[in-house]
Amino acid sequence: MRIATLLLTALLAVPSPAAAGPQENPTAPAQAATSAPAAPAPTPAPAEEPYPSFGLALTLGAPDGGVISFVYSPLYWVAVDAGFAYTLAPGLVIGIEFQPVDFIVFPIFRGEYGYYFTGNTTSQIKKWAGISEEMAPLIGDASYNWWSALVGVGIGSRRGFSFKLEGGLTWLSLNVKGGTSTVNNVQVTTDPWKAQAFAPAARISFQYFF
Amino acid sequence: MKPTLIALVALPLAACGSFNVEAEQPLACLTLQPESITIGGGTTPIVGPIVQTWPEQQRTIALGDAIPSFILDGPPQDRVIHLVSFGIEATSGVTSLNWLQSFTVSASLNGGTPVQLVACQGCVPADATRVSVSASNGDYNLADVIDASGNLTLSFGGTVNVPAGATVPNTFGGKVNVCVSAKVKKTFDELFNGN
Numbered sequence: 001m002r003i004a005t006l007l008l009t010a011l012l013a014v015p016s017p018a019a020a021g022p023q024e025n026p027t028a029p030a031q032a033a034t035s036a037p038a039a040p041a042p043t044p045a046p047a048e049e050p051y052p053s054f055g056l057a058l059t060l061g062a063p064d065g066g067v068i069s070f071v072y073s074p075l076y077w078v079a080v081d082a083g084f085a086y087t088l089a090p091g092l093v094i095g096i097e098f099q100p101v102d103f104i105v106f107p108i109f110r111g112e113y114g115y116y117f118t119g120n121t122t123s124q125i126k127k128w129a130g131i132s133e134e135m136a137p138l139i140g141d142a143s144y145n146w147w148s149a150l151v152g153v154g155i156g157s158r159r160g161f162s163f164k165l166e167g168g169l170t171w172l173s174l175n176v177k178g179g180t181s182t183v184n185n186v187q188v189t190t191d192p193w194k195a196q197a198f199a200p201a202a203r204i205s206f207q208y209f210f
Numbered sequence: 211m212k213p214t215l216i217a218l219v220a221l222p223l224a225a226c227g228s229f230n231v232e233a234e235q236p237l238a239c240l241t242l243q244p245e246s247i248t249i250g251g252g253t254t255p256i257v258g259p260i261v262q263t264w265p266e267q268q269r270t271i272a273l274g275d276a277i278p279s280f281i282l283d284g285p286p287q288d289r290v291i292h293l294v295s296f297g298i299e300a301t302s303g304v305t306s307l308n309w310l311q312s313f314t315v316s317a318s319l320n321g322g323t324p325v326q327l328v329a330c331q332g333c334v335p336a337d338a339t340r341v342s343v344s345a346s347n348g349d350y351n352l353a354d355v356i357d358a359s360g361n362l363t364l365s366f367g368g369t370v371n372v373p374a375g376a377t378v379p380n381t382f383g384g385k386v387n388v389c390v391s392a393k394v395k396k397t398f399d400e401l402f403n404g405n
Contacts, residue, residue: 185242186242187241189239191238197232199229
């Protein structure tokens with residue numbers, strides 16, 4: 001029994017191949033000395049962060065006025081925006097922009113549509129047109145809308161802050177309600193007035209993508 | 211990049227001469243206060259049956275009361291003012307305009323050659339107290355006959371036909387109504403330089 005125990009103990013004392021250190025091949029010690037160490041596996045390139053899709057823009061321009069917009073850009077070269085605007089009255093502006101160059105300085109091509117609700121526009125029209133108090137009731141509430149095509153240049157990063165300067169052309173329509181009044185003992189009635197303008201347009205914008 | 215910058219400046223400059231504003235009033239109507247309108251040249255009532263001349267009478271329409279000066283002012287080639295209709299409404303003295311057989315309306319400036327704008331032949335509805343006739347020469351630009359104060363002088367007259375058994379006074383109370391359309395187109399240069 002003692003001999004069996006001793007034999008069992010001896011067997012258990014033999015280290016397992018897995019727990020052993022680097023094995024030495026007694027037949028090829030030279031090969032181990034001359035072979036180059038295995039090259040480390042190449043580390044994968046860090047994945048490029050996608051361009052942020054949502055942003056905010058603050059704009060001053062003509063005929064836009066002051067505009068704060070929400071911007072959505074599914075691809076770095078195109079963005080659509082919708083914003084709240086104000087000059088003489090509250091309004092809305094929607095636009096689409098193309099920025100084909102991804103660089104710190106980039107060209108811009110923009111198309112937009114804007115609409116201003118009635119507000120203080122009528123009183124400014126009366127001032128500008130020199131309308132007398134008697135004729136004032138003939139000029140009713142006024143709203144206007146426009147289409148603009150602009151080109152511009154931007155400076156900044158598509159991944160953060162950028163500044164844009166744009167210029168172009170606008171086609172603007174002004175719609176003014178008519179009215180009735182007695183002017184110099186003459187009863188006067190006017191239909192809605194119409195005005196259209198073909199004029200230059202300009203915008204300066206500050207935009208941030210987050 | 212360079213082409214974009216050039217376009218940014220050149221495009222508006224190239225179109226500078228084309229920038230313009232166009233304003234339009236499709237229909238402005240002016241109704242004068244009731245006033246005496248002559249039917250016959252005498253002092254006694256007109257007893258039918260009789261056909262006689264309706265004497266020509268003038269009225270000055272102050273278009274400036276309805277149309278802002280920036281539309282009325284300026285050279286005629288930039289503004290277009292058309293007569294749309296002319297009307298008369300009896301308010302007192304007569305019960306209808308049946309006696310009005312025909313009439314014409316013309317405009318002139320400072321006694322110059324009158325231009326006929328309205329012609330009415332048998333256009334008065336039976337027993338009507340009001341008649342309104344569309345301009346027969348509606349394409350004529352009244353800008354040529356409006357004076358510097360924005361006044362349009364119209365002359366109207368025609369033929370009176372009083373049937374047998376009817377009597378009309380020499381004058382009646384009535385209102386004259388004139389409707390016009392106006393349009394002006396000005397370049398930015400004209401607008402800002404007060405042309």
